[in-house]
Amino acid sequence: MGSWLLSGLVVLGACVAGGRACECNRYPWGSWSTCTRTCGRGQSTRSRAIQKDRYYARHNCGVFCSPTTMSRECNVNGCSSACQVGDWSSWSPCDPCVSKQFRSRDLLRPAEFGGRCEVTSLTDDRPCLADALCNIQQTDCVNKFLCDNGRCVAQKLVCNGEHDCGDGSDEDGCQPRRPACPRVVEPIPSVQLMGSGYSMVSGELRGEVLNNAYYGGQCDTRSQGLKLYRLPSNLLNVSFQVANMADDVEVKLYSDSAEYVNSDNNSENRGTSGSANYFFVQQWSHSDRSSHHSSFLQTSRTKDSIFVRVHKKVAVSEFQMRSEGLHASETLLRALSALPLEYNFPLYSRIFQDFGTHYFTSGTTGGLYNIVYQYNRQTLESSGLDKSEMAKCAKKETVFWILFIPIRKSSKHCYEH
Template sequence: MNLFLNCFSSFACLLFLTHFANSNQISNSSGYCCTHHSGRKIRSVVPLDCQLGQWAQWTVCSPCEMRKFRYRNLNRPAMYGGSLCIGSLWQEDSCETSEQCIPEDNCGDQFQCSSGRCIKRHLLCNGERDCADFSDEETCESDYPNERRTFCSNLFEIPGIEAIMTGYNNLISDVGRTVLDTGFGGYCEYVYNGDWRELRYDSECEHLYYNDDEKYFRKPYNLLTYRFEAIADSGFTIDVHDNVYELATAMRSSDSFEFGVGVKVSVVKAAIAFGEYSTFIRNVTKFQGKDVSFVRVRTKIQTAHFKMRRYNLLLDEDMTESLMKLPDEYNYGMYAKFIADYGTHYYASGTLGGVYEFILVLNKKILAESDVTASEAGFCVAGSLGVVVSKGPMDVGGSIKGKICKSNLDHKEPSETSSSLVEDVLPHVLGGDLKSSAGLLGHGIPDVKMYRHWGKSLKYLPAVIDFELMPIYDLVARSNLPNVEIKQQNLKRAWEEYVAEFNPCRCPVCYNNGKAILMDNICTCVCLPGYEGKACQDTKRKGPTNGNWSCWSGWSSCQNGSKQRTRSCNHPPPKDGGATCLGKNAQSKHC
């Protein structure tokens, strides 16, 4: 499986956070990768190839699935332009065994679905899908209709409900498989949709009509609360950034996150569309070191707020089946594969809606010779969408000056004989009808038609834009599954190892305040302006170097009911008056 590896919730968070490692991780010292010719000046760095560990032993052949499994670790990411790893970290194959398959029955007096899920018997023959394969309705003689049930059965599901029931991998900022069931658990609960009768998705206040069929939506059992809301930001925000590093910093999306010892809640303000993360990073970082400016034009629309139940959560049937296949005897590879499939976290609460954003890449040389500033270019984009920006150097409320905007901002494909002020337009859209608009969004500056089409589609296709996360192992503990204590403990242990194995603190030092990225099993340094080289080692500038944390050490042995681990501010250490590391250098937990 190809893993996109990075830090936590966004590109810029990835640039700033370095935590967690185990005792088997690579050294934090830079001595093994760099060549020094004189003094403390670093002349070159030596590329290091990606290395995968040896395959672990195959697991025992499962008599029910006739499958076996093995894994290997990421011993070392590729560094400083070294060769990439070939092959996956997990491998599965068919097998044969003489052992008989004996399905487990943990349901007691409850009904067991064909997948193994347990449901209460009062849910049988209620006309609803309480088992994924409808096995709970197979032997029914009638539908047992009643007025309350008929009312709920005719209601639509809440728009975007599938999105909030999925897992979330905070290491790669992407969604996993479905972890929570979207069913109703035999209850007839619904939410009123009146707040959406006048959805304002842009500053023109276009009215969106809803018919009576969309007045109420049925609420799934796992949702504690769901409130429709339509709140658009006050116009577009426009920001100018002179380099990749500044842009990445501005796009930091994680307000608070810590992969700590206890249960930590992650509050995330999403900025990068699911499934587009690695592509976006490649599109942005290809401009590193080039003489360009970035203009970020952005708006966000909130359409609903949600909160999950805290206890007795009903897991998705496929996830339940995958979980029950995990052995009670700890096997990191199998549990890590489960985390890779379903995510490191699940949504505890959050906001649905959409984010509409474009990043203009402007040629600084041509910009200096033109009649438009970088800020004015951003106002031109907002004007092309038919919106009014609250404050700016010119009127962009629909009367854009053709000389300033049209002639300067026409995006042309670069050629050997000509160049354009706008070198690229990077779309960044979350929520809405992405399939139909994806082609349009890839061709130059957007227009009013594109923006309105996207806004209208939000009512049916919202995305999760702000959210609170809880660890996936905590979801298992809060579920209604019986006899999963051992699996939950194993999952928590594997979760800590998984986070440690794929953490950017494993990368070697990036000098001169460069920041490390670990993605696709590759370590990359993002340099500040004026610094170049694979490790940001080439510069004529002089200045302080801020300290950065090493990876965490392994946990000590248990003594007096407690064990500890430490980290050091030496990756690199502060130098020439640079700032020291923030946070604690030691942690302890009960044992």
């Protein structure tokens, strides 16, 4: 143990005596080599330009400058690959209820890492002549009216001036009738989106599941200001008295127009999440993004400016669906009616792809409010406000004067400048 310690001290003393430690920058690293693979995680190496000269030997550079080679991973993204599908199955027997035959094929491997997939469909059908009878039991509406599309509606809804069946068969040959609502009413904003399906798999809205244009002959209304809205049969209630708080108003400062445009593009590509009982719908349309950016850049070139973006999710209404007796959409019913009696996985799973896995039982509708302030940099510097103070003032102005949200404490400093 003592001899090992003594030898270690001798080596250490030889290395540092007289300040003779090796300066490794005398032997610089070379460039990284070409990656061994163009994708799928390759390796790249580089080495020191070692010259075993007198300096190298005297200063123990072999010890201090070790290792002399380095490696690192490169091109770690997976290699792009096209999708791969299996062969078509044989044609199914002729379905007597839809007079069609069906076939399908499996997706063996999806396209990955930007690969292309030329396949447009995994299912196919063709008309046929059935040699059997359709065994679906016909709808028995008892004391109700049987619509041409198979729906049953109350007799009182026939010839009431509204298309309660959805296909117009309840109004065929009818005389004009006085409308159910004597006053001028409007549909609730975004009422169709309230009836949309929702996919828990993708977190996105899907096709119309509930028909919120059906009123069941009733004139149940809700008011907002001077406007009167008619409540669909599927909705239990809707409220326009939604509190908007200033706490979630977000402010972002940009040093120039290019930074703002880049940030806006990134936010467009960023996904959003949703849930089956709370969601936002963007009600306020905006101009084409590319033309907006072009106009924005053109305007900003006229002066040296900085920009402040204020944005907030603004709630407009809260709604709640009925728990029973819901009126399904015609689109969903037609899709279900077109399914073959014999179970076919690709065709049946298409229902979930088109209409989602859930529908909304309650939620909040609203929109995204965005406003961008442009400030002359020179004027701002002479005003006495720094960038942080200016951003706070822009937020307070938007909250109070545009969003009409009361603020607890106003800043005299903002109004003076």
